[in-house]
Amino acid sequence: MKVIVAGAGPVGLTAALTLHRLGVDVTVLEAGDDLATQSRASTFHPPSLEMLAGLGVLPALLRQGLVAPRFQYRERGGAVIAELDMSLLAGDTPYPFRLQCEQSKLTRVLLPLLPPGTVHFGRAVTGLAQDPSGVTVHAGEDFRGDWLIGADGANSAVRRSLFGDAFDGITYPDRFLVGSTDEDLAALLPGIAEVNYLFDPVEWLVLLRTPDHWRVLLPTPADTPDDAELARLPQRLLGVADPGRPWRVAHTTLYRVHQRVAASFRVGRVLLAGDAAHINNPLGGMGMNSGIHDAVLLAKAVTTGDDDLITATAEARRTVARDYVQKTTHGNWEKLRAGGASAYADELRALAADPAAARAYLLRSSMIASLREVAA
Secondary structure (H helix, E strand, C coil), X not given: CXXXXXCCCXXXXXXXXXXXXXXXXXXXXXXXXXXXXXXXXXXXXXXXXXXXXXXXXXHHHHHHCEEECXXXXXXXXXXXXXXXXXXXXXXXXXXXXXXXXXXXXXXXXXXXXXXXXXXXXXXXXXEEEEECCEEEEEECEEEEECEEEECCCCCCHHHHHHHCCCCEEEEEEEEEEEEEECCCHHHHCCCCCCEEEEECCCCCEEEEECCCCEEEEEEEECCCCHHHHHHCHXXXXXXXXXXXXXXXXXXEEEEEEEEEECCCCEECCEEECHHHCEECCCCCCCHHHHHHHHHHHHHHHHHXXXXXXXXXXXXXXXXXXXXXXXXXXXXXXXXXXXXXXXXHHHHHHHHHCCHHHHHHHHHHHCCHHHHHHHHC
16 A cells, blocks of 8 residues: 655654554655744643653654643633643553643654655645546656655645635634744743633733743734734733833734635545644644544554445544534634633633533543544
8 A cells, every 4th residue: 555645744644654553565755955944833731641652753853842720711810710631531541741842843753754755845746637547646756656645735626626715614803923032921921821811801812821932922913014013022922921121023924814625534545634634723732633643543444445434534633623623613712802801711710610610621622522522
């Protein structure tokens, strides 16, 4: 069996290593000239850690990451609404924590574990053709495989080859502005956790710690000039915490946010995974994680040669994207905008005070439930 994977991001390389470890011949086609270095997803949930442990890559990732066993919901003014401790999941997973680590560190762990020559850089997919026995991928030259896994991102050429421009869903009214800083936010905001969601009806925000930086995510109007929004970021950051001078900002990203799901994750001998199949807002850190789950589960299904199982796995992953990831992340956005005085804040306080209810909530927010319930 030979499988072609489009995309050498965390999803594509996870799929490739899963296939390789199962004895499958793999070719990865990557449009870029090297692995991406952008600061994108940075949270790994327990099921992803379990899957990466199964591939033997978790120790290397743990050495580069930051273990985050708790996260907080806070009022914009600083008061803690609720703190949830993932140690409540100790009986459910060997990794009852989030690992804060940039996705670019994972790809650099994965790549050397693949045989030399597996990944072809500078090979953008331009089209494909399939027949009952396999698929031919056009990428400067033709590559032939029994299966193709499209993991080539939100602007996936593989998805477009299957569905054209169709990618049903919504675009959020806000853009998201992310600033990375080496300020000591733990000193400026005493008691904050490694992951913090701050409620406010006007300007909610998220504070995430990574090994190298703190990230501040702020909603930003959809129709204002990018330059103007970047120019006012220093003043907005002073509204988060004031060190008595402008914040040190390492880099910024301003982007539109969508919630979209492909019509199907399988068409013939082509499968879609990760952002090629589904995109969502980052509130809850579910995008890359669900993509890693796609990669491992779809790759394992393909190696069985069981057509019914492959179809069922693709359908189950689409169900997770639609009914778990999108609903949860959209709900997070709605609740943050509601403000700390909302009924949801009272619900969170009650949740944190009830270990059984908190565990049930953590099973869902950590994505453990998304795998167990759909599998059942």
